[in-house]
Amino acid sequence: MRYISTRGTAPEIGFCDVLLAGLARDGGLYVPQTWPAPAKSADEKLNATYANRAASIMAPFVGDEIDAKVFQQLCVDAYSTFRHPEVAPLIEIAPDEYLLELFHGPTLAFKDVALQLVGKLFDYVLTQRNERVMIVGATSGDTGGAAFDGVASCRNVDIVMLYPNNRVSDVQRRQMTTLMSPNVHAVAIDGTFDDCQDLVKAMFNDQKFRDANQLSAVNSINWVRVMAQVVYYFTALEKLGDSAVFSVPTGNFGNVLAGWIAKQMGASIDGFVVASNTNDILTRFFESQQMTAHEVVPTLSPSMDIQVSSNFERLLFEMNNRDGAATAKQLTDFRSTGELIVTPSIYAKWISGVFAGYRCNDEQTLATMKDVYQQTGMLIDPHTAVGLSAARQSIGVNYPKDQSIITLATAHPAKFPDAVRRATGQTPELPEHLADLMSRPERITSLPNNLKSVQAFVAKCH
Ligand SMILES: *Cc1c(COP(=O)(O)O)cnc(C)c1O
Secondary structure (H helix, E strand, O other), rough: OOOEHHHHHOOOOOHHHHHHHHHHOOOOEEEEEOOOOOOOHHHHHHHOEEEEEEHHHHHHHHHHOOOOHHHHHHHHHHHHHOOOOOOOOOOEOOOOOEEEOOOOOOOEEEEHHHHHHHHHHHHHHHHOOOEEEEEEEEEOOOOHHHHHHHHHOOEEEEEEEEEEOOOOOOHHHHHOOOOHHHHHEEEEEEOOOOHHHHHHHHHHOOOHHHHHOOOEEOOOOOHHHHHHHHHHHHHHHHOOOOOOEEEEEEEHHHHHHHHHHHHHHOOEEEEEEEEEOOHHHHHHHHOOEEEOOOOOOOOOHHOOOOOOOOOOOHHHHHOOOOOHHHHHHHHHHHHHHHEEEEOOHHHHHHHOEEEEEEEOOOHHHHHHHHHHHHHHHHOHHHHHHHHHHHHHHOOOOEOOOOOOEEEEEEEHHHHOOOHHHHHHOOOOOOHHHHOEEEEEEEEOOOEOOOHHHHHHHOOOOO
16 A cells, blocks of 8 residues: 655655655655445454454555554553454444544543554564654643554653643643653644644754654644554444434544545445534534634633544545646645635535534533533533534434434543533543542743744753
8 A cells, every 4th residue: 555645745655654754745645546445244243353354444544564563562562552342333322323432541531442553563573673763743631642552662762742721721831741651752832733733834844954853743633643544433433233324523523524535435324413612613604615713712622622634635646536736736725815716616516415513602512512412421521522512413414314324423422521511510420540630740841933943842842
């Protein structure tokens, strides 16, 4: 399997190079040359563990770059850190209404599903090659902790994560700042998540700096993260034994894109509800065929406080019939004018009937959390609540009343205790391994929203 860039001019590369590169040299994102079909028998599906299913679903993407037995063992190791034996259990909360719990990993958000595997892969590939990298990234809250946990024990990796100061929850911040491994560095930036993401992109686009510091990325622009998320769409449907709609609480569009890829690979998915909070650029796009960036506003679901969804570029590339030059132009124009318009025929072919966008403000988020608590006794986190509210809004509009709909539960309620308390009066408990998180000492660096300062810090850590 070879990989190409969504902007059309970077050279084709294989799986291990894609893993380490993150962003392509032309500023684009890597995608596989073709979407493979998974070729596994029904018996194997039913008996396999999550890790073994994962290895077989991802095998065509890895190709022959990593031995199949080695890759399977890396998957076993990655998913052994999860507290639930099914890794991603499917829970029915009402007739035809399900949650897919993706938060049983070490840092309590779905990002562990991909980043535990990414950490194992980095360690394996870098050891094989006898190389060292500096991972730089931006986090709206959950990627930072999950990436640190994934790579803290890698001997050949240093990692710097930028997060927007005062815009992540205390638990999220502490999951980054209380890790004492000398190779991990959390940096509070005086700005928004989009500012952090722009700083990371600028470091990657500075070729001299990129090479001198051996930059690498584990943000959701890294293909391997998207790839690892394809797996649970298959396992959820196998567990359900039926087709379904997925409602996905969305920020950078990585998770929902992984679902779209599962659909290209033959998963029986009836459609996607793209759930946004008040930062609803995607909802407005799905309503108007026009993408217009607004200011980011802070909400109760901070991991989705994003306006520019970087993984949307991969879908845009498909919508442009994989024309990299057209995609690059569209994105450059978007940068300068703040507007991106899709023609009605492209919209009809790629979006209509597949994606439906819904928004959910803080009030609706709290109401949904409260309703679930009253109906089932379960506490859900605010991101999951945005997804569930959107799912419920879509039923009777885009889908019939008896449509099975699976909402991705993207974070553990204890990651957002303030919102949970406000909605339900209950305080969710942190799992045992994090019970003393709030009393551990923190290690923080603060920097201005300024490329030179950030580059100087990265160079010092390298
Ligand atoms: C990252 C995150 C999201 C958004 O996922 P994307 O792949 O960026 O769309 C939603 N919920 C939680 C809890 C997250 O951490």
